[in-house]
Amino acid sequence: MDLLAALVLGVIQGVAEWLPISSKTQIMFASQVLLGAGPELAYSLGLFLEAASVLAALIYFRGVYLEILRGLLGDAEGRRWLKYVVVTTAVTGAVGIPLYLAAKRYLLLGASAGWLMIALGLAVILNAAILQRARAAAGLKTFGEMPLSHMALVGLAQALSVLPGVSRSGITTTTLLLLGYRPDEAFKSSFVLVPIAGLGATALAYLSEGNAVATPEAATAMAVGLVVSLATIRALLQFAKSRHVALVNIAVGALAIAGGLAKILTP
Template sequence: MDIGVFILLGIVQGVAEWLPISSKTQIMFVATALMGYSPALAYSLGLFLEAASVIAALLYFRNVYVSALRGLLGDRAGRRWLTYFVVTTVVTAVVGLPLYLTARAFLMGSAAAGWLMIALGLAVMINAFLLQKARRAAAGLKSFGDMTLRDMALVGIAQALSVLPGVSRSGATTSALLLLGYKPEEAFKASFALVPIAGLGAAVLSYLTEKGAVATPEAALAMAVGVVVSLATISALLRFAKSGRAALVNVVVGALAVAGGVVRLLAPG
């Protein structure tokens, strides 16, 4: 099998995971168009490669996770991070598992991915204007220290929706946090820090449902490339978030998602 395609998959994963565009769907497009995978198997491969994002997030946000562990010992800041991880994870599991099983069955031989990519792209572009309005109304008013249980639950629901192909985990959670009034840099950080929990669950679920069919040496190569590219992408996006131009990136990636969805629908098979 062409090693170059798996390197491309790693690059796609390393960039798309952190943008308001579904990495799973982009992986699906590449895997079905260039590798002949069925939509269901390509979907599972996209979930499996999220392990690359898990490793990258653990490396980049290691101080956050250490702080959360300190929360077990009574550290106040760490306790808030720990609570955030627990609440969002529980809500995501309760809402996300039924969605995953439904999505996987629905994808068999369908063009759902293309339509969902288009819907996501349009939603992200429209949301760009809502985000800009929200930032003008409440920019800088809320930091992570202001996070409530209600906000955590809403982020968990947004994250659960990302098991559907065409729905971006980072896009859904970051958008939810921005619309709740959090600073862009705080929203990006809180969204990205959730990747190890959600991504690890997705990768394990994919491995179990496909009985290891997606765990190949070539996929391991794609994963390694994805880690390196992810670290560079996270750093760039966090700097970008501090620039106050979050709406602009939504417009750009929304347009890319629409284009990707159209290409997916036109692709043979």
Template structure:
């Protein structure tokens, strides 16, 4: 198959799946192993490496929040930005402590069952999230924003993001679910979930290159650097569209439908992964 078409397809898959609870690294794993003939371990490493495009999109979309965080490091006059800085630091540290160990343990054990079962469980959790949102609204329960979160909450989100190093586990699905279950407003849960991976993913890419250099090299040779660059551009554009659409939807009363649909998608993707 033409490498340009392969690059575009990989970029589309990465740009869509990164923000849905269907594990982008798993979808890239399945697609790249099929199109490029990579082994599961090579495709798994490639899937983590492909996150560069979506992280660049997140940096572009949340550039104002990132600038506020950078600014507050030098001039602590913005309480919400200071809390966001603490959130990113704690979540990133916990993610690193958990995620690196999970990655090194699971890298050589990737199978379709290992991919599918965690995704199905995540889908069930998302359906529970939908019920939580529905019943909390009926009871008029106050919803948390970032100013009401504690270090304990940050640690829980970090653990959720670290466990997303498991194949079949969606990072955005895990962190959004954790935040909703902690009582965070859906819109803020999605926003914080999409901001959290920026520093963590950069570290994950470094870990992938450091510990899976051979697998990454084989994968890059399969698509070449021009193809990889094209994939990144496509993933960035698609990601910007999806982030905007999901955040807009999360502000509406139909967010319950959104979370429930995401849960169903995760379950379907997990079942399909098992039988591929």
């Protein structure tokens, strides 16, 4: 991997991770084009570069993670975040592991994952008008109002991201939007879960490929991905806080559809 390829992969990771498109799929495609890597190595590299997203989330949302630590000591707000992380992770593990094993054998490895993202994107766009009316009438939900059932649904959505072509951030964000949460709350609640999934992905890639992915150039790509990630998170959260709720939902839905089409057209 040369320096230019490392820079390109870092930018892709830093942008795609936080949008409703699968970052690992984009890294796979770029690695095959730029590096001539085989599918297995390209996939592992996509997983390995998740470390950049993990660091970005830990830095940007450090206040939330401190709240979680305080939750262990009895802080009420911290307990809610702690419950959210525990419930979503438990559901993701319970559903995601069997789904991953099934996906390796059956049809979900193909274009079905792309159709799933397209369906979610269309649902979010169609729901935009409903959310706009809800905001005008009674306001949208905040994280503090999230019941246990919604936490479990987020965990279920996150489990579906084990399928190739399904964006973890995309599917969890769209799920929260469909449940009626404010866009900024949906983005934040989705992004806070990145370190758990990302650390597992990076460890899995290193264990399977070792020094083939852990190279100085990969470290450069991670550094670039970290910087770009911080800028992307900030921009997305500022956009999500705007009053144009319907526009935010349409943009998320359109990107989810684009990600699904990319999966179908480049299986």
